[in-house]
Amino acid sequence: MNQKNFQTSLIHAPRKAPQYIDTVQPPLFRASTIIFKDTNALFNRHWTDEYDYSYGTHGTPTTFTLGDNIAQIEGGKYCLLAPSGLSAINLVNSCFLRHGDEVWVADNIYGPNMEHLRNLETRYGIIVKVYNPIDADTFQPSQNTKLIWLEAAGSVTLEFPDLINLVKKAKEKNILTALDNTWGAGLAFNAFDFSNEHLSVDISVHALTKYPSGGGDILMGSVVTQNPKLHHELFRMHAIQGIAISGDDAAQVQRSLASMQIRYQHQAQTALKILTWLKTQDIFAQVLHPADSDNISHQYWKETCQTEQSAGLVSVIFKPEYDIQAIRKFCDHLQLFKLGFSWGGPVSLVMLYQLNQMRQLKHSHLQNGILVRFCIGLEDAEDLIQDIQYALNSLI
Template structure:
């Protein structure tokens, strides 16, 4: 007779099929069973036709990959533990000793740090280019250039580049293009259909998660050979994501368009409010006419298109670091914190002079920049919070 300890593990009951519900089931597994040796030997981990090991995918992770590929207009998707891991996967999969990668000077800082750290240690060089000058990119492309990173808009400073022109310069030289599409989220524009890139990486930590509680990234492609190259590297590095995190993103995806539009509306309203404040010398938001690259945003996203929930302001230089820090510390609803795309509004002050290479792209302002991520609070409450904090700036003016 089988003992209870064995029967608890090998119980014969299997729930009937046909259960349907709004949320998909969560499948957690490292080990995956095969019915016989022949099936084990025949199964190919590179295909979604079956399952081989939890690290290579479960019904839950396959479902999220397929939905994200559709969202961005691609055909294949890989999941990794963070947005930065997605950037790293692309670099490690496509570059080798002696190769060069070009990165926009206004790119996400950790992307540049990866290039100066790990990639340099592997004998891979990098150069920065001015994202707002396609000719600068074209002039820096060489036989050694195997990958060009793109970002729209630029990190923190929000300049919107002429993406199709940058991509065209790369295609003319046969260079692979990878776009950090976290801001666009697959909604503002199509990375493949509209911009023409080869790879789209996405920090699912931001808008797809929407809760500020998940770290995950994705790499989406259209080209099968390119996808396989990325997937082989993905397997060799052992990158996987937790089933509960996948569940959280799957649960949030249906509301993504609604949340994105709400973030967008509130951010535009607050950005335009800042335009009338005498403490501010420039508001950086792609949908504003005076923001760098506004015409490029309009051409790609449409003049009535989407523009996410981020914007930055530059304080007049008469307000020093102490005053701007006082402003940030005086905010109640806007919390000091990195990241964006969640329900809570966030604020971060930056010294752009430390983040840009003056030999590549000139930053015209001397005042301190503050970036806002607008959450889902009432916009009138957020405006009142900003107004009261601005009053504190004048207490330390000069």
Template sequence: MQPQTQLLHQEHWPTTGFDSVQPGVFRASTVFFPDMAAWRQRDWLSKDRFIYGPHGTPTTFELEARIAHLEGAAHALLCASGLNAIALVHMALLRPGDEVVVPINVYPAHRALLTGELASWGIQVALYDPTDLSTLRIGEATRLVWVEAPCSITMEFPDVPAIAAAARQAGVLTALDNTWGAGVAFCPFDLGIDISAQALTKYANGAGDVVMGSVSVRDKSLYDALKRCSARFGLHVPAGEAEAVLRGLQSLAVRYAAHDRTGRLLARHLAGSGAVVEVLHPALPGACGHEFWQRDCRAAAGIFSVVFDAKYSQQDIDGFIDALQLFRIGFSWGGPVSLVLSYGRDVASLRPLAGELVRFSAGLEAPEDLLDDLSQALALLL
């Protein structure tokens, strides 16, 4: 046998008896079948055996199992991003003529998907105010109701069980963007939600270097519908990226608690600064939906927004942000570095804003250093 042939047909190093902190990383496109009988019995909906790289490897199946366990689900499916997870739910469950109901303050990228591709496919969109459930209208064409708990910019926290109960009574499914809760703050299924989607990009990964999403369900028929759609579109995630999220999950609870503590500390500091007229953080008394957060949640994420006094112009706020040294300007959140972004006054909000809205994401820096950084930048405004 020639050397190049031997290189391709050597037996794999046996792994039986080997155990370590991290699971193995299995990368594959082609997966070998032991015989034709096994090939003929392949089932893309089953995880009993491996079929092809996009179907899954031991690494991606391990991550899906851990995400399902974390969120209190029975099944989970990995997606290329958080937005891809949201899109998969729509593509798998909605058809032309169907209606989806979403909150007015929905995640902007989700809104763009709704008004772009979904509208062109003949799917109708209805809006509701998550702080006023009398606006939640579920009609004959409604097939899906989305919930954000909280909105990721203006931070209103809705009455999730009430929304889920209204949808269930009408025979309609509910889906929740669980990126903020990350499987730590609350269990969406215990609140009556049918589908949980999240961006593993953020808290699950925690390093700011992976883009990935997931969809979790308890109902097997829902999982099958999602898996079929995912397979038909050829959606999958690389094993190396999955392994990075598996590493992140091991410290998720500790990191989430640290983000939570620092976020509340920074929010209170800004509330007393004299430059801010409103702090938007569901865990703080007086915030919109605080009573629902207090009833349903065990913790809070490290993101929050503030509204500055109307006397400060956009130029003033941009100067404040540019003066910050530890808070970096950028999208996303949940990573080790603190972030800040200004959304101005025109962000999709349930009410007019008094001034410029700025969102902060608390990282893992020493809280006292972040407080000092805020103080020196605020001094330019006061």
């Protein structure tokens, strides 16, 4: 049909450049509406198809490409993308937890996940139980237990859990295992094959905001599985809730994946150098890092992370005589370390925590005092050590 009206020709261009060429980065698709070729294409499809191009929220080549790559990195088969790590966590909780179900969480769980679960407990009658991640005996599931959240390593205090025994115990009772794998990023260990017995979690959740993005400028999360039934349950809830991500954001994360392992290893090595120096400073009551042979969870880290990889995070607990005002002064005197949440970006970050306001169980392995977490960026290790030393001098 000839198009004579100029306005129409602006919308329906008479010429189109060829759509596919080989490039280093895959093409970026921005789409809410996806055009079907004909009615056969419209009706001869199903939402469980491997690549269901029906609407932007379900996926485009851009988002499916990123999802496939994240699944491969994590050792899984299926991947769903969400607007943030917390959104990915909430997808799992809302998909599998119903009134009367019991969910177990580690005492060092990511704080917003605990807050979300407590909200579900109040509003919808799920039951939240807390266990010590380095003592599998404290995980005592009942017949109502549906899900256990694992975190390796744990938030803030960085204990590496007794992952092998916790997963074994859950498998014996047919309890779903969900791992927050943001720290490991799919690089420190394979969540779907992490022991000599080839143990696997059921679900791996990952804040792509951290290492996969690498720039401190993109929010995104992922949910990876191997079991098609679990994937379809999650995918259904994903669609019902209208969870979607921007094609531009997906392309940005995809672009960063090629350098992720190099950045991860560099930041981990820098963290170990800083760890060694921190342990020489008398001002600290305790230095926390799972790769430290003095750490109470070191053996669990070593048996799971067989490549002995670790992320770029290290925490310290100041001696009790340093109160919150002193720790605030320390943080304010840091120059290279910026005060902010998250990690995995180029800029080193610092955050302070009062553990007595965060933990529900008593942990004899943790010293009294205020905790500061260092999240290592891409700066030089010696410069970062000098920055900490300068800030410590402000307390003398």
